[in-house]
């Protein structure tokens with residue numbers, strides 16, 4: 001029964017100094033059992049003391065707020081999530097407007113739902129104490145908001161069990177201007193013996209509303225980021241991964257939740273979120289009995305019970321989210337602004353255009369063939385040549401994906417003069433040189449496997465099961481971490497001008513078992529988590545020594561694209577599928593979460609669609625080629641050379657401009673999107689036909705542009721034309737921004753002009 005009792009709440013801005021509290025606690029804990037009892041007595045008194053003051057904690061960005069508040073018993077709940085109120089004193093009155101309390105029902109809005117006491121709903125945290133007891137209650141102890149700089153703040157809230165010495169700190173890092181929040185938790189074992197954690201979420205949100213729509217993604221190799229939008233009904237819908245490595249292969253953690261009705265590009269309330277973690281994740285979306293949405297995001301508890309020794313703490317990965325009341329477009333721009341400034345490596349910098357040899361040669365190359373390809377790269381005008389898979393292994397040469405992985409010595413038949421020679425030849429050809437590695441993996445047909453079976457993740461007494469003929473190395477083991485670091489370190493030490501790394505990861509974890517954990521007497525259930533921690537340790541170490549070298553994050557396509565990994569990488573490979581029509585859809589969906597500067601788009605021969613179409617699609621991100629330049633016809637070569645030059649002239653817009661999606665290919669036979677600079681003086685518009693069925697004439701309707709200044713005047717010029725073709729558009733007509741954004745412009749897309757690129761320039 002709904003209890004209509006309204007609790008008069010006194011707002012207190014009371015904030016306890018966390019560090020003072022913690023050190024006092026620690027001192028007490030080192031004393032005798034009597035001291036323990038005194039401590040808990042004090043704690044109970046403290047809790048009661050706090051319970052008398054209702055504490056309201058707003059976590060705010062420029063446009064949004066999440067507001068937390070303690071109840072009369074000192075338990076912390078979320079009372080508001082949405083647009084920021086003008087007067088933050090009014091947050092305290094919000095609960096009075098909701099009738100959510102019922103004495104015998106759980107507190108659905110808990111800021112971090114503990115398991116095993118009275119709150120019998122899906123928990124955010126579940127712990128077995130040292131004495132075997134499985135109950136947890138969490139009460140507010142204190143909070144603190146620190147300004148890291150003018151834009152970034154960190155709010156920490158300490159919660160504690162009144163009975164057991166478990167401390168949990170909830171952390172909220174806000175990026176004010178970008179409207180992005182990073183949220184995570186730190187669980188500390190202050191007991192004298194190890195505790196075990198069955199669930200340890202990063203974030204537990206409570207979203208008030210009546211109808212929620214979840215957009216989530218499924219996929220597989222070559223078929224990444226297929227969106228689905230569901231109306232969430234009562235109960236729990238989860239998205240998760242249990243794949244270990246290559247965790248996003250079937251489903252990434254990135255999602256959108258629309259409030260009330262499905263958000264469009266420019267309308268509706270929408271939250272975009274993801275877990276910054278390159279391993280197993282689970283995100284629960286639970287519509288409760290009040291029709292509100294509980295959201296719990298974190299590492300997947302599946303097979304991942306984690307032990308915490310006394311005094312040890314566990315920091316969960318960050319759940320990253322943004323909210324917008326103005327649709328998905330603004331929300332995604334929030335993420336782009338945040339990512340380029342704060343997360344993606346060198347997000348505000350530039351990128352290298354390149355020629356990759358994977359689809360051009362596969363494993364079939366030698367140094368002469370490669371040196372010939374260098375000339376092609378130079379002819380094209382790209383910055384770099386990227387040597388892909390197949391350059392290593394001698395006892396078991398890497399001539400196919402069945403052997404050699406793990407043996408990182410140049411294959412003497414293919415490369416008798418080694419990588420050093422290739423770097424030198426590339427430099428002589430006037431381009432940079434980059435290289436592919438897949439350092440986390442091993443083929444059973446390799447010297448590494450023969451020598452170090454104990455480094456391989458495999459069940460000792462079960463038949464091995466392979467994914468792409470390979471197994472995963474046990475990155476939990478520090479010796480394996482050293483080995484993986486050493487592969488890259490040796491390459492850089494021997495070739496200091498090596499300009500680029502493509503880091504691949506092609507297998508999932510089967511038969512999860514770590515010989516190292518066994519040896520150390522640690523539970524096998526820590527494998528999935530410690531693997532990712534081991535991976536990050538290696539990447540951390542690599543970045544400490546090589547902070548700037550660009551690296552592409554690849555996982556057999558887009559099997560590992562997340563903001564956990566992207567802090568170490570400059571870019572990612574969205575998919576092995578380079579069919580341009582498929583890529584329009586794949587790149588479109590990724591664009592909600594990641595900026596275009598990070599999206600590696602290569603022109604290949606996967607599809608026989610015209611080269612211009614393939615090129616125009618690749619240009620809406622970071623341009624690359626994967627072709628044999630010498631096989632291009634004269635006209636195709638001429639076009640490509642011009643295209644590379646054109647790309648260099650617009651790349652600043654694509655890399656650093658604001659993205660506006662104009663026509664959605666999921667709803668139309670056309671895709672249209674544009675990038676405009678912050679000054680609104682220049683933009684580039686990409687238009688693609690996505691359906692090659694007969695259409696009578698060209699696009700019937702104009703496309704309304706966005707992101708321009710209504711009061712400015714502009715010309716619109718078609719660019720990247722194929723040699724010998726002329727634009728059907730008048731490039732000298734001057735339009736007002738008002739006209740272009742209200743009436744729009746017709747790019748004249750039809751079967752003959754299946755892709756049209758427009759450059760918009762202010763006329764002064």
Ligand code: DGJ
Nearest residue numbers: 358388389555556557576
């Ligand atoms: C998978 C990647 O996605 C491809 O681009 C290529 O590097 C192959 N691996 C090489 O094995």
